[in-house]
Amino acid sequence: MSLPPPAYNNDPISFAYPTVRKRWPTILEGAIADIAAHVAQTPAAKECGDHVTGKIRALLEDFKKDAALTPFSESEVDKFAYLKVYNDQLSQKQMTWLSAPWLFSECYLYQLMEVWFKETRELKTFDVFESLKNQTFKQSSFGVLELCKRYQTLGQQLAAESVDKETLKLLFVEFADISLWGNATDLSLLAGNVTLEDIKSVQGAEVRKKNEEKILVNDIEQAWLQVVSSSSSRIDFVLDNSGFELFADLCMALFVLDAGLVKNVVLHCKEIPWFVSDTMPKDFDALLEQLQDPSFFSDIHETEADKQSIDYLVSKLKSYVSSGQISTQHHPFWTSCQEFWALPQQADLYTELKKSDLVIFKGDLNYRKLTGDLDWDTTTPFSVAIQQLASLKLPILALRTCKADVVVGLPAGVNEKLIETYKEMGNEIGEHWKALGKWAVVSFCSGQQ
Numbered sequence: 001m002s003l004p005p006p007a008y009n010n011d012p013i014s015f016a017y018p019t020v021r022k023r024w025p026t027i028l029e030g031a032i033a034d035i036a037a038h039v040a041q042t043p044a045a046k047e048c049g050d051h052v053t054g055k056i057r058a059l060l061e062d063f064k065k066d067a068a069l070t071p072f073s074e075s076e077v078d079k080f081a082y083l084k085v086y087n088d089q090l091s092q093k094q095m096t097w098l099s100a101p102w103l104f105s106e107c108y109l110y111q112l113m114e115v116w117f118k119e120t121r122e123l124k125t126f127d128v129f130e131s132l133k134n135q136t137f138k139q140s141s142f143g144v145l146e147l148c149k150r151y152q153t154l155g156q157q158l159a160a161e162s163v164d165k166e167t168l169k170l171l172f173v174e175f176a177d178i179s180l181w182g183n184a185t186d187l188s189l190l191a192g193n194v195t196l197e198d199i200k201s202v203q204g205a206e207v208r209k210k211n212e213e214k215i216l217v218n219d220i221e222q223a224w225l226q227v228v229s230s231s232s233s234r235i236d237f238v239l240d241n242s243g244f245e246l247f248a249d250l251c252m253a254l255f256v257l258d259a260g261l262v263k264n265v266v267l268h269c270k271e272i273p274w275f276v277s278d279t280m281p282k283d284f285d286a287l288l289e290q291l292q293d294p295s296f297f298s299d300i301h302e303t304e305a306d307k308q309s310i311d312y313l314v315s316k317l318k319s320y321v322s323s324g325q326i327s328t329q330h331h332p333f334w335t336s337c338q339e340f341w342a343l344p345q346q347a348d349l350y351t352e353l354k355k356s357d358l359v360i361f362k363g364d365l366n367y368r369k370l371t372g373d374l375d376w377d378t379t380t381p382f383s384v385a386i387q388q389l390a391s392l393k394l395p396i397l398a399l400r401t402c403k404a405d406v407v408v409g410l411p412a413g414v415n416e417k418l419i420e421t422y423k424e425m426g427n428e429i430g431e432h433w434k435a436l437g438k439w440a441v442v443s444f445c446s447g448q449q
């Protein structure tokens with residue numbers, strides 16, 4: 001079967017177009033400011049900070065000049081073997097910043113920055129997005145408290161009475177919903193048209209309810225059947241963003257463990273700072289600390305009842321972490337430019353994922369990699385768009401709010417209708433309905449095709 005082309009940075013209809021021209025520069029300017037703030041506190045890092053800042057400034061110029069993407073040097077590839085796949089693709093095709101395939105160039109961009117930091121003496125492990133991640137998590141305090149309360153009520157009920165299957169199913173759907181909408185905004189979108197107010201608004205129960213009709217494909221029932229039918233013992237999350245989204249994912253993890261639906265939950269993190277807000281192992285550790293720290297969430301530790309709800313969730317979480325029932329892993333494949341179809345080439349990771357009864361892929365970027373970020377017709381079945389992954393015997397669930405071009409599995413006519421609606425709302429490019437984070441898809445594939 002011949003594949004459709006990928007999204008390209010020079011396609012004026014694609015969300016790549018404003019991303020490359022406006023959002024990336026804003027992200028990079030933010031990174032420069034954060035390096036400056038860091039070296040102001042850590043004078044020993046000044047020289048290294050200046051060095052990386054110079055590189056970023058040159059890159060901003062390269063964007064303007066539409067310069068070519070250059071391969072990583074031999075010594076860089078020697079040191080960081082996972083960069084080879086980037087060079088392999090660059091050797092097949094000349095690419096420039098303003099015309100390259102979107103997915104490839106965006107992954108390359110974050111790897112490039114990481115190499116610059118790793119090659120310094122003082123900033124080898126510096127996460128340039130860390131303060132932004134923490135700051136934004138702080139601002140989601142009320143969403144966090146609301147979920148702590150919801151979880152406490154539920155946890156106590158689950159402990160006290162035996163709950164029938166139908167109720168468990170409803171709860172599974174609700175927690176999947178929480179995890180899904182936790183993805184509605186990410187920090188890279190803040191560089192564009194989404195405000196912090198938007199982030200706060202997507203966190204409330206009422207808004208989540210209202211958003212149900214915004215789920216354009218909903219295979220959650222099939223995921224539920226998968227979890228209850230296969231004497232399931234393990235769910236994996238291929239994580240997306242840290243902060244509120246990770247917290248929402250953890251609420252779902254706690255529920256499936258408390259309800260006895262599975263014995264273990266494995267969280268897959270990124271190894272390097274990635275697409276601004278993605279979860280690295282240290283972000284998971286930080287979240288545990290932050291939840292307990294009254295000076296971090298000062299506004300939700302005021303009443304005794306609030307404190308108790310937070311403590312209840314944190315103590316459950318910590319006990320699952322110390323028993324090993326919630327654990328984290330990381331692998332360079334998650335920050336490769338390859339489509340997830342290439343998973344079998346990563347024997348260690350593939351073997352690991354085969355131990356899972358359901359692999360949940362969170363967020364937009366993971367969905368783009370599941371579907372190759374290709375220009376599939378929107379009615380293409382999910383199982384076709386994920387190519388070889390559909391037959392690897394890995395049950396897959398994508399929980400994704402749409403923030404890019406590719407969407408599959410829609411009923412005929414839905415895309416056309418949303419393009420019209422979005423235009424009628426006064427937007428020039430109707431196709432951008434797909435990139436706003438206001439619609440979502442919940443897609444399942446059993447892996448048995």
Ligand code: F6P
Nearest residue numbers: 186188240363364365366403404
């Ligand atoms: O367009 C928004 C964007 O920067 C996309 O490039 C990327 O796919 C996405 O954000 C990251 O979103 P998420 O955190 O949901 O993967």
Ligand code: MG
Nearest residue numbers: 240241275278
């Ligand atoms: Mg992300």
